[in-house]
Amino acid sequence: MDIEDLAARIEAGERRALARAITLVESGRADHRAQATALLDRLRGGGRQGLRIGLSGTPGVGKSTFIEAFGMMLTGQGLKVAVLAVDPSSARSGGSILGDKTRMERLSRDRRAFIRPSPAQSQLGGVARRTREAIGLCEAAGFDVILIETVGVGQSETMVADMSDLFLLLLAPAGGDELQGVKRGIMESADIILVNKADGELKGAATRTCADYAGALRLLRKRPQDPEGFPKALTVSALEEAGLAKAWEEMQALVGWRRGAGQFAARRAEQARHWFEAEVREGLLARLRKEPVRGAMSALASRVEEGQLSPARAAEEILDTYLRGYAGKGP
Incomplete structure (x- = not known):
């Protein structure tokens, strides 16, 4: 494999080259790992940097619907969006369905979007082992926003927070007792909680649930990487595409503050050491x-x-x- 040629094609934004490179970094073969390391070293000094957004949520909360609606909004603003979706693997066969492209039909046809499903295999933490390297490849290809969708929600899924600039927790409307179903570890890692399905008959329940989570967040210990008012809870409707612009505005405000305070670069450096x-x-x-x-x-x-x-x-x-x-x- 010509690593220099592949790197040049990735930097030119060629989607097939990006897909091939991700396949390469996901391979466990020793010769492929050597080539992948050489490729990543070649691309590392390019200086391109996208916004990495991790997203987790309970099964059935509408992660794929939210990502498609959110991604379409971003591409409509002229941004290039990559989606790295991790599917759970069978403990018996090791196989995965990898059906995210079929669940995000509109976004998969958008020329400014790139969707790559990957199997979690035996990796804990809700992400595939090489997801972090795939993020670097997407940044080298010029994508402005990289969305990392995790397998599910739980204390182990906090690993995605160690490879993203923002960590979103997507939850469904429920009563106050639902707070007991969300582990404290993932609550402490979340930068913004989004209560989805705030539409129709569930709108009132979503508003109440959002207030419950906002109160719970105020009880958590203050983090140095947060300005006043963060982390916060918001309501969204991926179905009606309501609240998405507000959520994006809050994300940009948080990232802007972290950049100005030096927290953004410091966190990336800490993440590099962690990995x-x-x-x-x-x-x-x-x-x-x-x-x-x-x-x-x-x-x-x-x-x-x-x-x-x-x-x-x-x-x-x-x-x-x-x-x-x-x-x-x-x-």
Whole structure:
């Protein structure tokens, strides 16, 4: 693969090249990983920067409908929008439906939009392992806004907050007891809560739910990356496309404040460090799955099963033999 040619085509905004590059970074083959790393290094100094918006929400809340309506509004303003949608994978077969393009039919036909569904596979956190790299590719291709849709809602889905500039939590109208169904971890990560389906008979319930969440947000500890009034809760209707312009206005206001306060750049730097450490951890786990470590682990596992060794002692032997031997050595 000609990495220089592929990089030039991505920078020119060629969609097929972008799709091919994302397929490359998602591959687990060693030769593909080497090519993907070279490609990302080549594109890293381009200086292009899009707004990364993470989006999570309970199943059935209307994430795809919201993303399509919101994305169409942004493209109507002349912005280029990329959607990275992560679908849950089967625990048995590893397969995914990847049906986001069919759920966002209008947006998928928009020439200023790009939709890429990816399987979550075994990755926790609601995002695929290489989603962060796919974001970088979309930025290099000149997209102004990158929307990252996660698998679902829960404490593990806070991982998307570590790769986005804004984190939106989309919720459906319900009574005050519904607050118990949303984990505190994801509430603390959210920058803006959007109560969807604020239309028809549900409009009143949506308004009350929004007030409930606004009150809950005021009880959370103040974060240094927030100006006065944030995080906040708003009502939207993806069906009627109501409240979308107001939500976008609030997002821009928050990003503008963070840029002026130096929080935007500092957060991106912190995220880069976080993902460096995550890559080291993943690399170590990958080595544990290869020989000769894999064989040694299997032998020790048999001794643990027979009661000859405790799990803690067996783990210590593996670490002493294959990892601590690197201590004190230079790069």
